[in-house]
Every structure is written in C-alpha cells, then in structure tokens.
Amino acid sequence: MVANTLxxxxxxxxxxxxxxxxxxxIAVRVAETAKRLGVKVVAxxxxxxxxxxxxxxxxEAVFIGPPPPSESYLVTDKIIEAARRTxxxxxxxxxxxxxxxAAFAEACATAGITFIGPKPDTIRAMGSKSxxxxxxxxxxxxxxxxxQGAEQSLxxxxxxxxxxxxxxxxxxxxxxxxKGMRLVEKADEIxxxxxxxxxxxxxxxxxxxxxxxxxxxxxxxxxxQIFGDAHGNIVHLHERDCSLQRRHQKVIEEAPAPNLTDAAxxxxxxxxxxxxxxxxxxxxGTVEFLYDAxxxxxxxxxxxxxxxxxxxxxxxxxxxxLVEWQLRVAAGAPLPLAQEDIPAxxxxxxxxxxxxxxxxxFLPSIGDIARLVLPEESEDVRVDAGVMEGxxxxxxxxxxxxxxxTWGETRDDALAKLRRALSQTRVAGxxxxxxxxxxxxxxxxxxxxxIDTHFxxxxxxxxxxxxxxxxKAYIAACLWRGAVKAAETKGxxxxxxALPGWRLNLPPQEQFWFSxxxxxxxxxxxxxxxxxxxIINDETVPAxxxxxxxxAVRATVAGQTFDAFxxxxxxxxxxxxxxxxxxxxxADPRAGAGDAASAEGSLAAxxxxxxxxxxxxxxxxxxxxxxxxxxxxxKMEHAVKAPHxxxxxxxRFSVGDQVAEGDILAEFEEDA
Numbered sequence: 258m259v260a261n262t263l264x265x266x267x268x269x270x271x272x273x274x275x276x277x278x279x280x281x282x283i284a285v286r287v288a289e290t291a292k293r294l295g296v297k298v299v300a301x302x303x304x305x306x307x308x309x310x311x312x313x314x315x316x317e318a319v320f321i322g323p324p325p326p327s328e329s330y331l332v333t334d335k336i337i338e339a340a341r342r343t344x345x346x347x348x349x350x351x352x353x354x355x356x357x358x359a360a361f362a363e364a365c366a367t368a369g370i371t372f373i374g375p376k377p378d379t380i381r382a383m384g385s386k387s388x389x390x391x392x393x394x395x396x397x398x399x400x401x402x403x404x405q406g407a408e409q410s411l412x413x414x415x416x417x418x419x420x421x422x423x424x425x426x427x428x429x430x431x432x433x434x435x436k437g438m439r440l441v442e443k444a445d446e447i448x449x450x451x452x453x454x455x456x457x458x459x460x461x462x463x464x465x466x467x468x469x470x471x472x473x474x475x476x477x478x479x480x481x482q483i484f485g486d487a488h489g490n491i492v493h494l495h496e497r498d499c500s501l502q503r504r505h506q507k508v509i510e511e512a513p514a515p516n517l518t519d520a521a522x523x524x525x526x527x528x529x530x531x532x533x534x535x536x537x538x539x540x541x542g543t544v545e546f547l548y549d550a551x552x553x554x555x556x557x558x559x560x561x562x563x564x565x566x567x568x569x570x571x572x573x574x575x576x577x578x579l580v581e582w583q584l585r586v587a588a589g590a591p592l593p594l595a596q597e598d599i600p601a602x603x604x605x606x607x608x609x610x611x612x613x614x615x616x617x618x619f620l621p622s623i624g625d626i627a628r629l630v631l632p633e634e635s636e637d638v639r640v641d642a643g644v645m646e647g648x649x650x651x652x653x654x655x656x657x658x659x660x661x662x663t664w665g666e667t668r669d670d671a672l673a674k675l676r677r678a679l680s681q682t683r684v685a686g687x688x689x690x691x692x693x694x695x696x697x698x699x700x701x702x703x704x705x706x707x708i709d710t711h712f713x714x715x716x717x718x719x720x721x722x723x724x725x726x727x728x729k730a731y732i733a734a735c736l737w738r739g740a741v742k743a744a745e746t747k748g749x750x751x752x753x754x755a756l757p758g759w760r761l762n763l764p765p766q767e768q769f770w771f772s773x774x775x776x777x778x779x780x781x782x783x784x785x786x787x788x789x790x791x792i793i794n795d796e797t798v799p800a801x802x803x804x805x806x807x808x809a810v811r812a813t814v815a816g817q818t819f820d821a822f823x824x825x826x827x828x829x830x831x832x833x834x835x836x837x838x839x840x841x842x843x844a845d846p847r848a849g850a851g852d853a854a855s856a857e858g859s860l861a862a863x864x865x866x867x868x869x870x871x872x873x874x875x876x877x878x879x880x881x882x883x884x885x886x887x888x889x890x891x892k893m894e895h896a897v898k899a900p901h902x903x904x905x906x907x908x909r910f911s912v913g914d915q916v917a918e919g920d921i922l923a924e925f926e927e928d929a
Contacts, residue, residue, distance in 0.1 A: 269590040272296050272347045275373070276319075276340045277311070279351030280330065281643030282660060283564075284311035287349050290580040299343045301336060303329040305651050310643060317343060324653040330354045333361050337368050347371035347587060349580075353655065356563040357384055373587040375485075375562045379536045383560040387430045387468045393557045396535040398528045401547060401556040403470030405430070414451055414469055415444065421471050427451055429458035430466035435505030437461060440472060449872075453887060456869050457894045475709040476547040478502065479514045479555070481529035482571045482579075485538035486586045492596045493526050494571050494579075500708045501697060503619050508690075508713070509675075509697055510567035510607045512574050514548075515668055516706045521548060524555050532560055541568075541583050550709075566609070566660070569639060573605035573664040604671040605664045608679060608694045612656040615693035616721050620863050621656045621890065622687035623918075625649045628808065628824040629658075630683035637664045638678055650687045652865045652890055658684060661694075672698060680836040683808075685824030695836035696720045726773050726839040728798050729814050730832045731780055732791055733821035734841055735769050736804040736812055737830070739782070742767075744806050771829065771841040860897060860923050862916045866890030875907045885923055888916065903927040 275291055276299040277284045288298045288311065300315035305324035312318045319339035322329035329335065331354060340348055348365055350356035356374065359381040365372040374380070383389045387405030394400045403425075404417035418425045418441065427450055429437025437458030439450040455465040482494040498514035499507045514522075529544035543565045545558040568579050577600075582593060612622045629646040632638050642659035650656050661678050665671030679695040697703060700716060713720060767782040781792040789801045802812025810821040822833040829842040870887040873879055884896045885905060899905075906924035910916055 275347045276345035278336045282641045283351040285314045288314040349373040375540045380562045385430045398557045405468035424472040426472045431462040431464035438505045479548045480545040483533045488591045490592045491533045512570040569662045570605040604668040606675045607662045610659045612650040612687040614688040615690040624687040626686040628685035632678035632681045692838045730839040732800045733810045737823035740804040862920045
C-alpha cells in the first residue's frame with residue numbers, strides 16, 4: 258500500500274517496460290508502483306526463486322541461473338541480456354546485489370539501457386567510505402575522527418587506533434548493511450577483528466579496503482532521505498532514526514527522528530543536501546549520520562546511493578511514492594515537488610521481520626514456511642512481504658520475511674499500532690524475531706525515548722527473556738491436535754472412532770506428550786460428567802475450548818479465557834498467545850526427555866555454510882569462548898567457539914569446505 262505522488266504538470270516520456278534486477282520484497286514493491294504507472298515489469302529469478310512472489314508480481318520473468326547470487330543476481334551479463342531480450346528500457350536495481358555497483362551502471366549505459374539510480378561516477382565516489390569521508394570533509398560536511406588512508410597493514414591500523422583512542426570501529430570501505438564492520442574495544446582485539454572483517458568484506462563486496470574511526474559511546478543513527486534530478490534540483494524528504502540495531506544492522510526504524518533539537522535537525526538537513534550537491538546527485542539516496550546527543554553534534558558516516566530498506570517510513574509521513582519519484586527522475590523529469598512543498602505528517606515505524614533466532618545471537622534460520630499470517634493492511638498499517646506461505650527461507654539470500662510499517666498521528670499512536678501488528682504476526686517453520694520485535698516495541702525505555710545504538714545490548718535481559726510455556730500453551734496445543742485428529746477421523750461407526758479415547762466403563766480420555774527445553778509433559782484430557790479437565794504431570798486443570806484445523810483456538814483455563822494460534826512445525830507445534838511464542842516438541846513417551854535438545858556451545862554447524870577460517874591447531878589448549886573456526890552463511894560470518902576449557906583434537910572440515918546443518922565441525926575434549 259503506497260500513496261500516490263502528487264501529479265506532475267510537465268509532460269515527459271515514461272518508460273514502457275522496466276526490468277527489476279532484484280528479488281524479495283523490494284522487487285514486489287517496485288513492481289507495484291510500476292504497474293500503477295502503466296509500466297510493464299520484467300522479473301529475473303534463480304532456481305531457488307522460480308515460484309517466488311516477485312516472479313508472480315511481474316508481467317514476464319527471465320531465468321538467470323543457480324541459487325548462489327554470484328551465479329545469478331550478481332552476474333551483470335545475465336541481467337543485461339535479460340533486459341535486451343525482453344525489450345526493457347530501464348533497470349531498477351532495488352537494494353543490495355548490483356544496486357551500488359558503478360560497473361553495472363556503466364554496463365547499462367553501454368547497452369543503451371537506463372539505470373534507475375545515480376550516475377556511475379557518483380556511485381563510485383560514494384562507494385568507498387574512505388574517499389567519501391575525505392570528499393565530505395573537504396565540502397564542509399562534519400565527519401568523525403578516523404583514518405581512511407591507502408596504507409592497509411595491520412601495523413597501520415594498530416598505530417591509527419592508538420592515535421584515535423579505543424574503542425574504535427573498523428569499517429569496510431566498500432561496505433554496507435553492517436557487513437565488514439567490527440567494534441574493537443582493546444588493542445589486543447584488533448588483529449582477529451581485522452582479519453575476520455576482511456574475509457567478510459571480500460565475500461560480500463569483493464573489496465577488503467578498510468577504514469577505522471572513533472567509536473562514539475552512545476550515539477544515535479540518524480539519516481536523511483535525499484533526492485536529486487538531472488536538472489540540478491536537490492531536496493531532502495526529512496529524516497529517519499535507525500538506532501535500534503543488532504550486529505550493526507537496523508531492526509526498527511522510525512520517521513521523523515524523535516527528540517532532536519531544532520539545531521541538530523537543521524544541521525542534518527543542511528549537511529545532507531550539501532553532501533548531495535557535492536556529487537551532483539541524481540535519484541534517491543540516503544545520507545547517514547551519527548548523532549552525539551551529549552554534544553548535540555552530527556557526524557557524516559556514509560551516503561547510500563540507492564533506495565533504503567526503510568524508505569516506507571518516509572513514504573508514510575510524506576504521502577509520497579519514492580519509487581515513482583525514481584522512475585520519473587530516471588525518465589528525465591524534474592523533481593515533482595520543491596523543498597517547501599514536501600509534506601511531513603504524523604509518525605511512522607518499520608519493523609524488519611527476519612527468519613532468525615534472536616535469543617541465539619540472531620543466528621539466521623532457514624526452512625519451509627508452513628504458516629504465514631501477517632497483519633491486515635489498512636491506511637495505517639502496511640506490509641511489504643517477499644515470501645509467502647508454502648515458500649522457504651534458504652541459505653542463499655538475506656533472511657528477511659517482511660517489513661511491517663505503521664503510521665499514527667503521534668509517535669505513541671504509531672508505536673501502539675506497531676505492537677498490535679506484531680502481536681498478529683505468525684510464522685511457522687523457521688525461527689523468527691517477531692517476539693523480540695514486540696519486546697522492543699513494548700519496552701518502556703523505547704517508548705520513553707531512551708534510545709541509542711546500544712539499546713538492545715543494554716536491555717538484553719528483558720528483550721531476550723523467553724517465557725516458559727504455561728498451562729495455557731499446552732492446552733491450546735492439545736485442543737488443536739484434537740481438532741486435527743477429529744477432522745482426520747473416517748467416521749466408520751466404530752466406537753473407537755466415535756469418541757476419542759473411548760474406554761469401556763471409564764471416562765473417555767486422550768493423552769498427549771510434549772517437551773520444552775528438555776522438560777517433558779504428560780497431558781491427559783479427561784471428560785467426567787461433561788466437565789472436561791486436563792491432567793498435566795499429575796496436576797488436574799479445569800479447562801475447555803474450541804479449535805479449528807487452521808490453528809485458531811479459544812480456551813478457558815482455570816476461569817481465564819484467551820485466544821491462541823497453533824501451527825505445526827518440523828518437531829512439534831508453535832503456539833502464539835498474544836505476542837508470546839512457545840515452541841513445543843512432540844515428545845516420544847518411550848524416549849528420554851530432552852533427547853533432541855542440543856547443548857549450548859555445540860560444535861555442530863548451525864546451518865548450511867562454508868568454512869572460511871580456522872583459528873587454532875589440533876592439540877592446542879583453548880579456553881571457553883575462544884574461536885575455533887569461522888563459517889559463512891547467509892552473507893554473514895559466524896564464529897564457532899569452544900564450549901568450555903579443553904583441547905582441540907581435530908577439525909573435520911577444511912577451509913573452503915561446504916558444510917550441512919548439524920555437521921560436527923571439530924573434535925573437542927574437555928579438560929580433566
């Protein structure tokens with residue numbers, strides 16, 4: 258649901274067909290606007306995406322290769338050929354993949370195809386964080402203290418970090434999205450941090466140039482949406498706050514940035530417009546800043562030469578369609594509005610729903626999506642989704658499932674709508690961060706504007722606390738399983754079919770077994786004098802309710818009525834009661850409780866990936882928490898650490914080897 262932009266008065270020739278060189282929710286979202294403007298859409302897809310929503314959203318689609326992006330979505334020749342073959346006049350790159358690749362923009366121009374984005378020289382200039390900081394400093398845009406020189410030795414980074422003063426932040430010069438970024442708090446951490454960050458940067462960007470800058474203790478991450486055209490016009494569309502982050506990646510964003518001084522807001526807008534003018538910017542872009550609230554100062558971080566993931570919050574408060582602006586500007590039209598005419602109304606939030614295990618270090622999760630229930634859209638609630646029920650989250654791409662966006666007249670109103678929308682979100686299959694997002698949106702410190710980029714670390718105990726399943730969750734699961742069983746009954750007249758758990762001269766009963774976190778629960782449903790009850794591990798609990806096979810449950814337990822939602826998972830069921838989520842395994846009564854539980858500190862691969870580095874030699878003594886090896890999965894590095902003090906006996910895989918989920922990566926012996 259994207260608002261219409263105010264219509265232009267100057268005529269111009271809009272494209273008749275564009276190709277979207279991307280996938281997921283951004284490809285669906287670009288297609289929506291293009292179709293509204295009467296522009297035909299061509300999708301590209303890999304083997305993994307042949308049935309994906311972005312393919313269905315297009316007028317035609319072109320197959321471009323195997324699932325790995327390096328063999329499909331990142332192959333310039335395949336994208337250009339797809340555009341040529343289908344007669345697409347322009348290519349929209351979305352974000353990620355080739356969106357900030359100057360060589361790709363040049364290849365489009367060479368092929369006579371319009372690149373919907375800034376000029377290649379602009380992308381190249383802003384693509385290097387080092388060069389961008391030098392250019393911005395020369396233009397009078399405030400920058401944080403740091404080093405972004407050509408000398409890239411470890412010794413140079415040690416020296417510069419000592420000069421700047423710890424803590425410092427290592428950042429890939431060609432980076433973005435939190436990849437290739439490491440916080441270094443002490444001098445003895447810089448060697449391992451730099452090596453790990455370089456590997457990640459090479460894999461993600463093909464470039465291991467780095468810069469180091471002063472780490473500001475409690476900053477806010479604020480950014481300004483800018484737009485330019487080929488006629489020399491440049492405007493800003495106000496600012497966003499993106500301070501809620503994990504792994505230097507944004508989780509919840511909002512617009513406008515709350516609790517800024519008038520001076521800081523004016524400085525942000527002025528610096529962003531100056532940055533855009535310095536590079537004669539065309540199209541949509543974002544200038545990102547750190548805001549030091551204590552000093553009321555802003556510092557330039559980088560310019561992203563593309564549409565941002567969080568652009569919907571700007572659309573919600575301005576009522577403008579930024580993709581429409583992109584298409585119009587790329588087609589040669591001037592900006593639709595002058596600076597003084599750009600509206601700003603109310604407040605908006607965006608929450609990024611990821612397939613990841615928030616309670617386990619935000620480890621990405623993969624798997625088939627058995628059930629997907631997203632909030633109902635309205636004027637105040639928007640959902641941008643890139644997957645659908647029956648689809649899958651694979652290890653090849655970013656694990657985003659959807660973006661949930663809300664608008665309100667005030668910040669409190671928009672935040673309340675976000676909490677309600679998140680409590681309506683249900684995903685069965687991979688783990689998701691939905692409960693964690695709700696905990697963030699419901700935290701009183703967030704509502705009270707106590708925000709900075711360390712918010713999640715500071716409030717981790719409350720945010721990651723996972724409620725133990727209580728009686729309501731188990732009974733909801735039993736009711737749903739009973740409904741499924743009843744629906745599967747043939748009804749052949751047998752007394753065993755006529756009444757579940759029928760027993761001669763005894764009250765009927767059904768028996769269920771579940772386990773959670775290794776604890777087993779034996780649950781017996783009984784009916785005595787039409788008064789149902791459940792016996793949970795020998796405790797009798799009066800309870801009754803109804804359920805349907807789609808997962809909706811309404812139950813009364815010990816006099817308390819509640820609604821729940823239940824869906825089948827690979828190992829059991831997932832139960833939602835409000836914003837709380839409970840994973841219950843179907844326990845085998847003949848097996849020991851908790852047999853399937855994995856121990857903390859396991860040396861098993863958490864997901865499919867590639868071993869990228871080993872940190873020790875067989876026979877080495879290591880301490881608990883020491884990194885043994887590093888694997889890359891879903892565009893991020895994951896360190897596998899020693900579960901306790903001991904001796905590394907052997908590695909089972911070598912650097913470069915592909916591993917499957919659950920593979921044991923190393924043999925380890927605990928100290929006697």
